[in-house]
Amino acid sequence: MSKNAVNGHGPAAAHDSHGSHGHDLPFWQKYIFSQDHKIIGMQYGLTALLFLLFGFGLVMLMRWQFAYPGQPVPFIGGLFSDDTMPGGVMLPEFFYQLGAMHGTIMVFLGIVPLAVGAFGNYVVPLQIGAPDMAFPKLNMMSYWLYFIGGCVMLASFFIPGGTAQSGWTSYPPLSVIAGQGQTFWLIGMAFLINSSLLGSVNFIVTIIQLRADGMTFNRLPFFVWAQFVTAFLLLLAFPPLMGAAVLQLMDRLAHTSFFMPSGLVVNDQVVAGSGGGNPVLWQHLFWFLAHPEVYVLILPAMGIVGEIIACNTRKTLYGYKALVDSVIFIGFMSFIVWAHHMFLTGMGTKMSAFFQVTTMIISIPSVIILTALVLSLWGGSIRFNTPMLFAVAFLPMFGIGGLTGLPLGLNASDIHLHDTNYVIGHFHYVVAPGTIFALFAGIYHWFPKMTGRKMSEVLGKIHFTFSLIFMNGVFMPMFIQGMAGVLRRMYDPTQYAHAVPTQPLSVFSSVSAWCLGLAQIPFIFNFFYSIFFGKKVEENPWHATTLEWTAPTPPPHGNFAVAPQVYRGPYEYSTPNHKNDFWPQSMRETN
Amino acid sequence: MQKYGWGLPIDISANGWQIDQLIIIIHVFMAILFVGWFCFFAYTLIRFRQRSGHKASHHVGHFKLPAYLEVGVALFEVVLLLGFSFPIWSQQKVVKPDEKDAVRVRVVAQQFAWNVHYPGVDGKFGKTDPALMSSSNPLGLDRTDPSALDDISITNQLHVPTGRNVIVYLSSKDVIHSFTIPVMRVKQDAIPGHAGELWFQAKDAGDFEIACAQLCGLGHYRMRGFFISESPEKFEAWLKAQAPKPPAVPKVAAQAAPAAPATPAPVPSGAAHV
Numbered sequence: 001m002s003k004n005a006v007n008g009h010g011p012a013a014a015h016d017s018h019g020s021h022g023h024d025l026p027f028w029q030k031y032i033f034s035q036d037h038k039i040i041g042m043q044y045g046l047t048a049l050l051f052l053l054f055g056f057g058l059v060m061l062m063r064w065q066f067a068y069p070g071q072p073v074p075f076i077g078g079l080f081s082d083d084t085m086p087g088g089v090m091l092p093e094f095f096y097q098l099g100a101m102h103g104t105i106m107v108f109l110g111i112v113p114l115a116v117g118a119f120g121n122y123v124v125p126l127q128i129g130a131p132d133m134a135f136p137k138l139n140m141m142s143y144w145l146y147f148i149g150g151c152v153m154l155a156s157f158f159i160p161g162g163t164a165q166s167g168w169t170s171y172p173p174l175s176v177i178a179g180q181g182q183t184f185w186l187i188g189m190a191f192l193i194n195s196s197l198l199g200s201v202n203f204i205v206t207i208i209q210l211r212a213d214g215m216t217f218n219r220l221p222f223f224v225w226a227q228f229v230t231a232f233l234l235l236l237a238f239p240p241l242m243g244a245a246v247l248q249l250m251d252r253l254a255h256t257s258f259f260m261p262s263g264l265v266v267n268d269q270v271v272a273g274s275g276g277g278n279p280v281l282w283q284h285l286f287w288f289l290a291h292p293e294v295y296v297l298i299l300p301a302m303g304i305v306g307e308i309i310a311c312n313t314r315k316t317l318y319g320y321k322a323l324v325d326s327v328i329f330i331g332f333m334s335f336i337v338w339a340h341h342m343f344l345t346g347m348g349t350k351m352s353a354f355f356q357v358t359t360m361i362i363s364i365p366s367v368i369i370l371t372a373l374v375l376s377l378w379g380g381s382i383r384f385n386t387p388m389l390f391a392v393a394f395l396p397m398f399g400i401g402g403l404t405g406l407p408l409g410l411n412a413s414d415i416h417l418h419d420t421n422y423v424i425g426h427f428h429y430v431v432a433p434g435t436i437f438a439l440f441a442g443i444y445h446w447f448p449k450m451t452g453r454k455m456s457e458v459l460g461k462i463h464f465t466f467s468l469i470f471m472n473g474v475f476m477p478m479f480i481q482g483m484a485g486v487l488r489r490m491y492d493p494t495q496y497a498h499a500v501p502t503q504p505l506s507v508f509s510s511v512s513a514w515c516l517g518l519a520q521i522p523f524i525f526n527f528f529y530s531i532f533f534g535k536k537v538e539e540n541p542w543h544a545t546t547l548e549w550t551a552p553t554p555p556p557h558g559n560f561a562v563a564p565q566v567y568r569g570p571y572e573y574s575t576p577n578h579k580n581d582f583w584p585q586s587m588r589e590t591n
Numbered sequence: 592m593q594k595y596g597w598g599l600p601i602d603i604s605a606n607g608w609q610i611d612q613l614i615i616i617i618h619v620f621m622a623i624l625f626v627g628w629f630c631f632f633a634y635t636l637i638r639f640r641q642r643s644g645h646k647a648s649h650h651v652g653h654f655k656l657p658a659y660l661e662v663g664v665a666l667f668e669v670v671l672l673l674g675f676s677f678p679i680w681s682q683q684k685v686v687k688p689d690e691k692d693a694v695r696v697r698v699v700a701q702q703f704a705w706n707v708h709y710p711g712v713d714g715k716f717g718k719t720d721p722a723l724m725s726s727s728n729p730l731g732l733d734r735t736d737p738s739a740l741d742d743i744s745i746t747n748q749l750h751v752p753t754g755r756n757v758i759v760y761l762s763s764k765d766v767i768h769s770f771t772i773p774v775m776r777v778k779q780d781a782i783p784g785h786a787g788e789l790w791f792q793a794k795d796a797g798d799f800e801i802a803c804a805q806l807c808g809l810g811h812y813r814m815r816g817f818f819i820s821e822s823p824e825k826f827e828a829w830l831k832a833q834a835p836k837p838p839a840v841p842k843v844a845a846q847a848a849p850a851a852p853a854t855p856a857p858v859p860s861g862a863a864h865v
Contacts, residue, residue, distance in 0.1 A: 092809040167806045173783060174766040174808060261784025263721045265731070266702070266765040270721055279767060279782055313639070314647040318654075344769060345780045346787050349681045356676060360668040367664060371657045374628070377635045378654075381647040384640065392636065396629060403621045410671055412679035413614045415778050416599070419769060419804040483614075485600045485773035487804050491812040496802055498595040498773050574647040581647070 025557075033144075035136035036557045040143050041122030042450065045443075048114035051150060052436075053520070055105035058098045060517050065090045067510035069492035084162070092491045096165035097181070099489060101153070103168025104185065107293065108192050109150050111435055115300035116196075116234070117146065119442050120203060120227045122450065126548035126555060127221050129212025129564040129586070134205040142198040149191030156184030167489065169286060172259035172279045176251045177266055186249045193242045196234045203231035212547070212586075214566030219585065221546045221570040222310075222317060225324050226303025229331040230296050236335070237292035244285035251277070280345055287338035295334045297431050298398070299327060301438030302369055305391045308445050309373060311544045312388035313380025314581050316571035319372040326365035326372075333362040343411040344418055352411050359409040366402055370395060381574075385542075386460030390441035393468055394434060401429030404479065419489075422482020425475045433471040440467070440523070447527075448541045452553045453534030459526040466519035473512030477505035543582045546570050550584050594799065600773045603799070603820065605792035606683060607776035613675045620667060683777075688756040688790055696749070697760045699730055700768035700781040703810030704746050705801055706730050711741030711834060724764065743833045747816040749801060752826035753793045761787035769805035772818050778804055793820035 034040055064073050070089060073080075077088025084094040125133055133139045156163035161179035164170065175182050207228045211220075220228075247258040255273050259282045262275025310317050317323060339347065339355045347355075374395060382388070404426040407413040417423065440463075448454050486499040493499040493506065540549040547566070551559050564586040572583035594601050602611055639645075697708035697716060706729045710716045717732055717739020724731035730744050751757045761770055763781040770789070771778035774797075779789040801816030821829070 092812070096806070096809060096811075165809075171767055171806070174806070177766070264765055264783055265721045265724045268725050271765075278784060280785065315649070316651060318651055344778055345782060346785055347684075349677065349685050352680060353672075353677055356672060360665075360672060363668070364661065364665055367661060368657075371660070374632055374635070375654055375657065377632075377639060379648040379650075379652060380639045381641045381645055382636060382639050396625075396632065399625060399628065403625060406621065406668075406671075407614055407617045410613065410617070410676040412610055412676040412683070413617060415683070416610050416614065416773070416776050418778055419771075480597055483599055484595060484597060485802075487771075487802055489806045489811060491809075493812070495813050495815055496800055498600050498800060498802075501596045574649045576649055 033140060035132075035140050037121050037125050037133045037136070037139060038450070038555060038557075038559075040139050041118050041120075043143055044113050044117030044121060044146070045119075047147065047150065048110050048118055051105050052110035052114065053524075055102050055110050056517065056520075058102045058105070060513055061090075062095060062098045062102065063510035063513045065095055065491065066493065067507040069494055093162060093165065095491045096167075096489075097157070097162045100164045100167050100170075100185075101157070104153065104164070104189075106431075107168065107297070108189070109146075109153065111297050111431060111439070112196065112293075113146055114439050115297065115304075115435065116203075116227065116230060117143065117199060119223075119300060119304065119439070119446070120199075120230070123446060123548055124203065124224055124227050125206060125210065126449075126551055126559060127224050127546050128207060128210060128215055129547045129560065129566060130206060130210035131558045131560065131563075133202050134209055135202050138198050138202050142195045142202065145191050145195035145198065149188045149195060152184055152188035152191060156181045156188070159184065169290070170248070170282075171286075172248060172251065172282050173261075173264060173266075173271075176248065176260060177271070183249065183252055186245045186252075189245050190242065193238045193245070196238055197242075200231040200234035200238075203227055204235065207231075212564045212566050215547075215585075216566075219566055219569050221303075222306035222320065222323055223300075223303035225327055226299045226306075229327050230299045233292040233296050233299075233331055233334060237289045237296075240285050241289035244282055244289075248282065280342070283342050283345065284339070287341045288335075291338040291341065292334040294427075294430070295330055297435050299330070301394065301398075301435040302327070302373075304438045304442040304445070305373060305394050306376075307546065308387050308391040308441050309376050310571040310573065311445075311542050312383040312385065312391070313377055314383070314573045315376065315380040316569070316573060317372065318375040318378070319368075320569070320571070322368055323372050326368045329365045330362060330369075333358060333365070337362055340409055340411075340414075343414050347411075356409060356411055359405075363402065363406070363409070370399060370402070385444075386455070386457055386464060387441045387445035389461065389464045390437045390444065393464070394437045394441065397429055397433035397437060397471070401426060401431075401434050404429065416485070417482055419487055420482035421478040421486050421488055424488050425478030425482060428475045428478075432475065433468070437467070437471075440464075443527075445542070446548075447530065447534075448537045449539075449548055449551075449553055449555070451531050451534065452536060453530050454537050454541060455526050455530040455534055459522040463519060463523040463526065467516065470512045470516035470519055474509050474516060477502075477509045481505055540584075543580070545572050545582050545584050547585055550586050594774065594797070602774065602776060603793055603795040603797060604775040604777070605794050607774075609675075609679045609682075610776045613671070613679065616675070617671065624664070684779075684789070687758065687788065690758065693756040693758045693790070694751060695758050695760070696751075697730075697762070698749070698770060698781070699762050699764060700770065700803070700807075700814075701729065701764040702766065702808045703803070703814040704729070705749070705770070705814070705816040707743075707745050707747075707749050707816075708732070709743040709745075709830065709833075710738075711743055713738055713741055717742045721764075741834060743830070743835070745833065747801075748819065749816060750819045750821065750826055750829050751793055752823040753796050753820055754823065756790055756792050758788065758790045761789060766807050767805050768803050768807045768814070771802050771804045772799065773802065774799045775818070780805060796821050796825075 072088030077085055159180055163181040164185035166175035166178050250256040251258055251260055257274045257277040259279050260273055260277045264271040306317055337358045340359045343352055408417055444455055444460055481502045484502045486493055494503055539553040547564055566585045568585055574581045575583050599611055699706040708730050715738035718736040719731045720733050721731055732739050732744055761779055761781045763783045768781040770781050775791045777789050777791050779787050781787055799818040801818050803814035
């Protein structure tokens with residue numbers, strides 16, 4: 001059963017191969033170019049949180065234009081240059097830059113690095129009882145590629161003409177004829193794609209090879225399963241986008257025509273180039289990544305929610321096997337639903353029927369996961385601490401996000417709703433009050449393990465309450481607007497008569513967004529305050545069962561003093577006749 | 592008659608009710624499912640909250656209801672697919688009405704306008720050439736082509752008669768646009784290099800909007816066109832008024848001397864940008 005034996009050396013040997021303990025290393029090796037999965041995880045976490053804040057800042061700026069089109073931005077409008085906001089009034093150029101970069105930053109630089117890079121890196125090796133990731137140097141490289149990719153994206157704001165402005169989807173021909181910002185976007189994406197690829201290989205090998213003795217696949221915490229499937233999605237979905245990005249770069253720089261058809265006339269000028277390309281090809285390649293990417297955003301979140309629900313109901317998860325099977329099934333299915341983003345490109349009945357059917361099928365395992373997580377609450381003794389509040393709120397929020405996917409996944413109703421604010425509301429419910437709530441839950445939950453201190457419960461509950469209210473305030477109005485036909489990506493929606501009646505909802509949505517920004521202040525304060533002054537806690541403050549809580553706090557380089565031996569499943573809570581209401585996976589005694 | 596409000600826009604299309612019906616059925620289903628689910632969820636949270644004297648049960652009960660629910664949801668999705676989505680799509684996007692009785696019109700999208708091309712009385716679209724495209728001839732219409740002589744070229748205005756099928760041949764000169772008329776419940780991407788097609792039938796007269804639904808550049812938000820549905824008599828009168836004048840002279844000239852200077856016909860009145 002011992003995977004380590006197969007590997008040739010036990011965890012202790014792997015530990016020695018790092019050369020030395022963390023405290024022997026100079027500062028730059030310990031904290032900057034670290035090979036310790038926990039330091040890398042925290043580097044990912046801090047960088048991703050900064051990007052999330054920055055990406056949110058971009059959209060808070062955009063929300064002014066949505067609410068009060070053409071009016072000067074108060075207070076901060078004067079701080080911007082004349083080629084972005086002359087006289088404080090946002091130019092369309094700048095608006096579309098903000099839009100494209102909000103999407104790119106939130107998805108590729110914020111949520112994925114936080115969900116996979118930070119939580120995956122920090123928690124997975126600990127939960128499987130491994131001393132580190134399988135390839136520590138690769139792990140370090142993965143972070144630094146991500147960092148460089150982020151720098152390229154940020155730098156592109158400052159080049160002449162500004163950053164990319166063709167949407168995060170970068171559809172050609174628009175993106176090919178766009179300014180230099182798009183080149184930066186493509187190069188930045190190349191770094192981010194390679195970073196994710198290195199990370200995914202590392203996760204797969206680590207989970208297969210470095211599980212502790214007795215940690216069979218059936219005893220893996222649900223979170224590890226979610227990360228395992230996520231790693232396969234990243235591994236298989238990103239290479240096509242890498243190829244597509246290189247082709248688009250060639251179209252832009254070498255004037256090839258992979259995505260450029262013949263006879264283009266832009267501004268009454270015939271575009272030079274051989275032509276013969278097909279812009280729809282890009283959409284296929286892009287969505288072949290970007291649909292699995294949706295599940296890369298949601299599966300780790302589900303994993304986090306599962307861990308926190310089991311711990312705070314003091315009860316095992318309902319239907320562990322069904323949960324795992326559903327996650328694996330979602331993984332497979334996520335590769336054959338991509339063209340439901342493209343119903344209106346001129347698809348026939350057969351093709352669209354195929355993608356509608358797969359889309360309806362993939363909703364089934366999602367419903368199973370949601371059902372199992374809710375039924376896990378039944379019979380528990382629910383402890384409403386901050387992580388649990390966020391985890392529980394994830395369920396209805398993700399539910400709304402999932403349900404509103406239904407009229408978009410059926411192409412007949414999609415005709416009216418496609419490219420309206422309804423779509424914006426739908427996917428934000430999945431990733432904002434959905435995934436981001438789960439990520440907040442994870443931060444509050446694992447913070448004591450990372451720092452040895454707890455975050456303030458009072459501030460946490462303030463953060464939760466206002467975030468919940470304002471998240472819904474931002475996104476619920478978008479469904480009404482979408483129904484009314486209000487189209488997305490409108491610099492000034494009031495140009496259209498059909499968008500005017502629901503314009504007050506835009507104002508409501510914007511005010512909610514700014515309040516949501518204010519609601520993050522208690523979190524930011526809590527986060528930094530608690531690192532230094534939070535309440536000190538012992539190594540297992542939540543009385544949890546999974547292996548990370550049996551490691552010292554904070555875990556040293558190499559994690560466990562003695563390689564753990566696993567005796568039972570991950571959620572052995574409230575066992576009758578056991579002395580505690582939790583029974584850690586590696587605790588030996590029979591009773 | 593209120594055209595636009597907080598609900599679906601007014602539907603003046605002969606077939607739009609099918610889409611509206613599907614949207615309403617799905618939302619009723621979603622509401623029932625969510626409210627039912629949420630009540631159970633809230634009840635569970637309250638009943639099993641941590642309190643003194645209450646302990647979590649180790650035994651995991653087996654619930655049969657979720658399995659029935661799953662099957663119910665799956666069956667409902669099958670009904671939505673087979674009963675609504677497939678047939679509606681097939682009817683609206685694939686099966687085209689007879690071209691002979693329909694009003695046929697080309698719509699060529701560009702940054703940031705809709706160029707509308709009617710074939711004129713001969714029912715034939717004249718040749719177009721990208722090399723001829725200019726601000727005064729946005730379609731690149733080749734006026735030396737006999738079938739182009741009576742063609743109507745107009746920007747950002749789509750006139751259609753009520754009670755007749757309208758077939759729109761959609762294309763784009765530069766980037767991807769998406770042609771939508773919210774009150775007609777139609778939307779179709781206009782992709783350069785691809786021939787798109789859509790059709791509809793207006794049942795009521797009125798002035799409405801054409802919008803661009805796909806990000807197409809900085810002016811995307813103002814790529815607004817006018818959609819005018821009017822009685823067949825008014826429509827015919829409008830067509831006559833728009834026809835290139837004088838229609839007879841170029842024909843004679845074209846027959847007599849092919850290179851006659853009369854051929855680059857003046858921009859028809861009304862083609863001026865709106």
